[in-house]
Amino acid sequence: MPSRSSASETHQLPRQRRTYAIGELARMFQITPRTIRFYEQEGLLAPERRGQTRIYQDKDRVRLKLTLRGKRLGFSLAEIRDVVMMYDAMPDGNARQLKRLLEILADKRANLERQLEDIRLMHRELDDVESQARDVLANLEPTTVER
Amino acid sequence: MPSRSSASETHQLPRQRRTYAIGELARMFQITPRTIRFYEQEGLLAPERRGQTRIYQDKDRVRLKLTLRGKRLGFSLAEIRDVVMMYDAMPDGNARQLKRLLEILADKRANLERQLEDIRLMHRELDDVESQARDVLANLEPTTVER
DNA sequence: CAAGCACTTTACGTTAACGTAACCTTGGAC
DNA sequence: GTCCAAGGTTACGTTAACGTAAAGTGCTTG
Structure with a gap:
């Protein structure tokens, strides 16, 4: 105890x-x-x-x-596991493994870049949709007090 | 024809x-x-x-x-469908629907913000892992010409 | 006109990422 | 001691997002 x-x-x-x-x-x-x-x-x-x-x-x-x-x-969990395990094995990893790790990292990085761009684009879309929705809404209830 | x-x-x-x-x-x-x-x-x-x-x-x-x-x-496809369908139904959508749409949009937007932050953090992690990997690699082959 | 694509529908199979249920064990609280 | 909340294992169920196979339709090309 x-x-x-x-x-x-x-x-x-x-x-x-x-x-x-x-x-x-x-x-x-x-x-x-x-x-x-x-x-x-x-x-x-x-x-x-x-x-x-x-x-x-x-x-x-x-x-x-x-x-x-x-x-x-x-x-995916498999992708995450690969990176994590290679990270842990780094100290005594051989050169091939380490280079493989660097490749994977570059891959993930590219993925992140794409996602950044996607987010930017999606953000604009949302802006558009939102402003349109607000327009329609304003025209629907020009003076209505929402009761 | x-x-x-x-x-x-x-x-x-x-x-x-x-x-x-x-x-x-x-x-x-x-x-x-x-x-x-x-x-x-x-x-x-x-x-x-x-x-x-x-x-x-x-x-x-x-x-x-x-x-x-x-x-x-x-x-998910369901989430995407909801937004897309509401977007199409916008012109003659009623006020409740439109407000619901605005809510969903705000939700997606928050989601994007979280992802942006996640990407920033992940980017740093990748930087760290990569530099460590390069270090180990350099020590492994100080003069080796990779043949 | 037969062959061969590109398209169609129907339907069962598959994978990832857990949820859920059943049943067992254990360390404290009373 | 008993109870119970929190932990454990085993195993089957579920959902999303397609893959894959079978079998039919239609056009156009040699």
């Missing part, structure tokens, strides 16, 4: 609290434990265990954060 | 060629006809028919372009 849970547990500095339970992480990121377990099964996370129970460190939390960000950008 | 297919058919100005066959569109956007038919089935396209055959106009092509752009940004 570690005596680490003293009275100082209430002030929530994210310093000392190095470890997280699966439920905590789930709440932090608005996802379900099932999702986190699934990511582990897919090789994106590899938390320690205390008995059966998973113990997550800060690095695991960061990894999860990066994973979710990648997902929001439309990358 | 319309006599429109004269000798001037070879110069490929995208002006006169108002209509497209499904295969043409598919090649233009690097997708399969099946995908285009699926989008129609999902209510994203409604091409004319000449007999059984689908005839696509320029507006259909634009719609398809917007759809694919939306997809690259991670929107």
Whole structure:
């Protein structure tokens, strides 16, 4: 029984609290434990265990954060895993692997550029649609007070 | 038999060629006809028919372009359809509908903002990973000429 | 007129990313 | 001790977005 849970547990500095339970992480990121377990099964996370129970460190939390960000950008879990695993294997990776990694990174980067352009274009579209909608709306209720 | 297919058919100005066959569109956007038919089935396209055959106009092509752009940004076909359909229904849409449309647009816009931030962050991550990879690579082959 | 494309419909198959249900285990709170 | 909330495993279900195969239609080209 570690005596680490003293009275100082209430002030929530994210310093000392190095470890997280699966439920905590789930709440932090608005996802379900099932999702986190699934990511582990897919090789994106590899938390320690205390008995059966998973113990997550800060690095695991960061990894999860990066994973979710990648997902929001439309990358598949497999793509994300590839980059993450190669990143971890970097120190003792061979030259071929590293060059492969650089290729993948260039690829992702190009993808991001396309998305930036897409966002710009989409933004204009939305502007157009919105202003048109406002026009129609104004003509529909020239004096109506919305009641 | 319309006599429109004269000798001037070879110069490929995208002006006169108002209509497209499904295969043409598919090649233009690097997708399969099946995908285009699926989008129609999902209510994203409604091409004319000449007999059984689908005839696509320029507006259909634009719609398809917007759809694919939306997809690259991670929107579901259902989301895209909602916006597109409301956009088409705008002229005679009632006030409630239009306001709903404005809400959806604001939502998409917020989504785009998040993605922009995600892209910025991801960009930095990629920078980091890349420079680290280059470092390791440099140390691996200090004088090796790559043969 | 037979061949060969390009198009059509119908329908079942597939993959990714989880959801959900059933059942078991465990550490505290009372 | 008992209860229960939070954790675990196993396994089947689900949804979106197409892929793929089978079988028919239609035009135009040798």
